[in-house]
Amino acid sequence: MAASPACAPGLISGPTLPPQPVTFRCYWAQKPSYASSTSRRPRRRRFVPVAAASTRTSPAAARGLDADDFRHPLDKQNTLLLRAIPGLNDIGKALLGPVSEQVMVLQNIGTSVLVSPNQLPYLHQLLAEAATLLNTEAPDLYIRQNPVPNAYTLAINGKKPFIVVHTSLVELLTPKELQAVLAHELGHLKCDHGVWLTFANILTMGAYTVPGFGMVAGFLEEQLYRWLRAAELTCDRAALLVVQDPKVHPASLCHHLILILHCQEVVISVLMKLAGGCPSLADQLNVDAFLEQARSYDKAASNPVGWYIRNAQTRELSHPLPVMRAREIDEWSRSQEYKTIMQKMLQLGLNRCVVLDIEGTTSPISFVTDVLFPYARDNVRKHLDATYGTHETNDDIALLRAQVEQDLAEGVAGAVPVPPDEAGKDSVIDALVANVEAMIKADRKITSLKQLQGHIWRTGFEGQEIKGVVFDDVPPALEKWHASGIKTYIYSSGSREAQRLIFGNTTYGDLRKHLCGFFDTTIGTKREARSYYEIWLSVGVDRPSQILFLTDVYQEATAAQAAGLEVLISIRPGNAPLPENHGFETIKSFAEILT
Structure with missing residues (x-):
């Protein structure tokens, strides 16, 4: 069997291994213990889940997704505390040199299999899709022979980061659950966790052996592991955001709820398997029972004695207990914050281009x-x-x-x-x-x-006799979509030349730089489904559902929906009233699509 990598992770626990040099590592679960007669016992690291089935073809991407959109409040709080510690960055540079970095890189590359389009292509697809969903660059992915189910990320200054997944973890998880793990690791990269993970690795792997540094290391270690536990909760959220059911294209919040419940079960299933799963038991595990177990733990820890015992259990851990992580992700999956992020992903990510009406939508x-x-x-x-x-x-x-x-x-x-x-x-x-x-x-x-x-x-x-008028929320939306790579088109009954004139001569300047094209009634009238089918054939997306159409007219919305487009109806001052029970989501400002 290949030797375990330095800081080789155990998802929940692991064998005792000799300490070795380390760099920026993020683990799914707790790091294994390292015995030492001269120092305190170092802690563990992390790992996280996210999933996708092989039939997944049109996941919701969020090109405007920012790390702070899903960062856990405790992560934000503890990151600020770490940044306030004077000289921490200098300490890290002093303890980590280029030699130890190179040792770690070669040790992992030399004993693992690099995933690529031609090597384990399905795993490559899972990673690429997760990276797209989180709007981050995909790192390299290695599969490593190891009996301890775990995964970790290595990030070295100036070099492309990579993720290592143990073969035992691949055997334990379903494809969707495995993608959850990859998304968790991507969450660390998305949130720039690498620098603090590096410091934690250094401290727990050898800082106590530096003469005169033991007392400082003890103080920093406590701060860092408090932050590590919070960072895990953030990356569990990243996992949840990636696990989306491609067959559900919600047009209402009730559909969003169906999607939310489906996703959180996958993430919690990974946590449950890491706590006590094996391939032979996997199909017998019950997510609901595990959540009930989490609630029982909270109840047992609610009295003073239980509270003290729980704190003693967790204060020296780099990861929250699996039941606590399951409870956290279950609660967040039901929150308005998560619904808002999902709505953003479904409106701007799943829809890779936007088609806008003018009258009553972009302009009064x-x-x-x-x-x-x-x-x-x-x-x-x-x-x-x-x-x-x-x-x-x-x-x-x-x-x-x-x-x-x-x-x-x-x-x-x-x-x-x-x-x-x-x-x-x-x-x-x-x-x-x-x-x-x-x-x-x-x-x-x-x-x-x-x-x-x-x-x-x-x-x-x-002749400057006319200036194009658009609503105040339109220019910033067009600019942000363009910057995020989302193509925006205009479809109006006015001629293409008229459209170009309106957006090229607005009171906000020339907005055509944010637009990719113009459609008029030469492709068909706006109340015919065939017209929107022609637009789909022209804009270069794979499916009509990847287009978001905004209009103020119910009949146009109905025709676009019949052609398979996603539709929002614009509610603006002076617009005609909509029929009762029209069944479409509505917005009053383009800013609602950006949140």
């Missing part, structure tokens, strides 16, 4: 009805007269002629015949103006009208 309806429409109506004659005979206006007139002929055949109110060109410029323009005014009054969403309006508005924007 009044901007369209009180500014754009009147400008087009008041300037249509002037525009046609000035541009008559140009290639662009000839195309506009041809589209209008075709639409008017259709309207006359269908008996549309306000439609009047357009005479042939031979009737003269003035006669043609008079008829076109009459039809355009009727179309604008009826607020018709037709390509011929929208194309002409765009050309008229261009003159207004270029």
